[in-house]
Amino acid sequence: MSTKLLIFAVTINAVLGQLLLRRALVSLGGRAALDTLPKFALDAIASPWMYASLAIQGLGYFLWMVLISREKLGVASASVGAGFYILMPFCAWVVYGETLSALQWFGISLLTVGVTCVSLGTR
Numbered sequence: 001m002s003t004k005l006l007i008f009a010v011t012i013n014a015v016l017g018q019l020l021l022r023r024a025l026v027s028l029g030g031r032a033a034l035d036t037l038p039k040f041a042l043d044a045i046a047s048p049w050m051y052a053s054l055a056i057q058g059l060g061y062f063l064w065m066v067l068i069s070r071e072k073l074g075v076a077s078a079s080v081g082a083g084f085y086i087l088m089p090f091c092a093w094v095v096y097g098e099t100l101s102a103l104q105w106f107g108i109s110l111l112t113v114g115v116t117c118v119s120l121g122t123r
Contacts, residue, residue, distance in 0.1 A: 011083035013060035024049035
């Protein structure tokens with residue numbers, strides 16, 4: 001698998017893992033569920049959404065190990081981060097209806113440009 005494809009796979013995996021984790025937490029009762037931590041923990045153990053999130057994130061951890069064995073850690077982090085910063089809020093908007101202000105999108109754009117510069121700096 002090429003390094004570029006690995007960067008893409010890790011990015012998509014990270015976004016999907018976070019979307020599934022959010023879905024798991026919503027199904028468990030959201031923020032209010034955390035008020036009773038022992039009950040929350042037991043409910044989380046029985047949640048298929050939690051297992052799906054853990055499985056996806058476990059795969060992502062493996063893909064990340066492969067990626068950083070081929071690429072500098074700083075470059076790999078910046079490359080994955082650039083994609084994650086754009087995809088995560090967009091996917092949260094599509095899947096959960098979450099919105100960001102124009103100023104927040106501007107900030108995300110600045111971050112993305114910055115980490116892209118880091119990832120391109122050595123090439």
